[in-house]
Amino acid sequence: MRPFRFGTVGSPLSTPKKPGGSVGAVYQIASLGLSALELGWVQAVRVTPETCAQISAAAKETGIALSVHAPYFINLNASDEEWPKSRQRLIDAAFYGFLAGATDIVFHPGSYFGESAAQVMGKVISRLQGCVEELQARGVRVTLRPETMGKSAMIGSLEDVLQMSHEVPQVQPCLDFAHLHARAGDGSMNSYDEWMRVLETYARALGEESLQRLHIHLSGIEYSTKGERNHLPIQESDFDVKALFSALHDRGCAGRILCESPNLETDALWMQETWDALFPMG
Structure with a gap:
């Protein structure tokens, strides 16, 4: 058994x-030989309870692990006027995702709007706490996963998502390693030693056992000094997948690795085959 399930973000x-x-x-x-799917509800949550029941039944039948990518238009640092709409998008993604059998809800945390992380994180964490409390009251048992983001203007540094996860129950990061590489903007964050430091920081913040339930997004990526430009097929980029996989393996990590490249399943299968070639016994 390999320690990671591989799949795609979106159909x-x-x-x-x-x-x-x-x-x-x-x-x-399932027919492709992958084992995880992140439902791409990135524009809006437009699904009925009946459809959710059908999705859940299909996942149980096939053994596919499900997550949801919530709408892009969520911002934990939105203005007081805009926040209720952002909040409802996250709540809806979690509620209907739970009905569909998803265990994890990935979302983009939002923008600093020119402020520093120190200035906005109090508001961000308070609002996230409120969302979790509502979901708990409604019996929605999912893990909310703020994603590491590819631009420094966006909430979503490694430190940001670890702070949210440390301070709010039912919250854990979504580690987009391509975004972390792009966020640096200088070609760094792309080596075995750097990834090992990321994983060590993660374990210190959230406990060693947290490395057993990593939720990872991965793709090739084009970037500038300002960060992410767009996703690329994994083999058309400078991202060192083998270095990352070696760090994950040597640190004893497990969880899900979900492909976000333009060549969704082709690259997801390549990643799975690459893992199997590097570590034949899992």
Whole structure:
């Protein structure tokens, strides 16, 4: 057994039109030999409880682990006028994701709006705490995962997501390693030693056992000194996947690795094959 499940963020490009949708995506992931799917609800949460039940049933039938990528338009640092809309998007993604059988809800934390992390994190954590309390009261048992982001203007440094996760129950990071590489903007954050330091920092903040339930996004990435420009096919980028995988293996990590490259399932399968070639026994 390999320690990581591999899959895609969003439906595989090869998903047939029938049954299609998220249900078809679950079955297609299974037919490809992958084992995880992140439902790409990135524009809005437009799903009925009936459809959620069908998604959940398909995932149970196939053994596929589900997560949700919540709408992009969430900002924990939004103005007081805009915050209720952002809040509802996150709540809806978590509520309907839970109905669909998802265990983890990934979201973009938002923008600093020119302020420092120290100036905004109090508000961010208070609002996130409020969301978690509502979800707990409604019996929604999911892990909210603020994602590490690829631009320094965005909330989502490693330190940001670790602070949120340390201070708010039911919150753990989504580690997008391509974003961490791009956020640096200078080609760094792309070596075995650097990734080992990230994992050590993670374990110090959240405990050694947290390394057993990592939720990872991965792709190639184009960037400038200001950070991320766009995602690339993994083999068309400078990202050192083998160095990352070696660090994850040597640190004894486990969880999910979900591909976000333009070549979704092709690159997800390549990542899985690369892991198996590096570590034949898992």
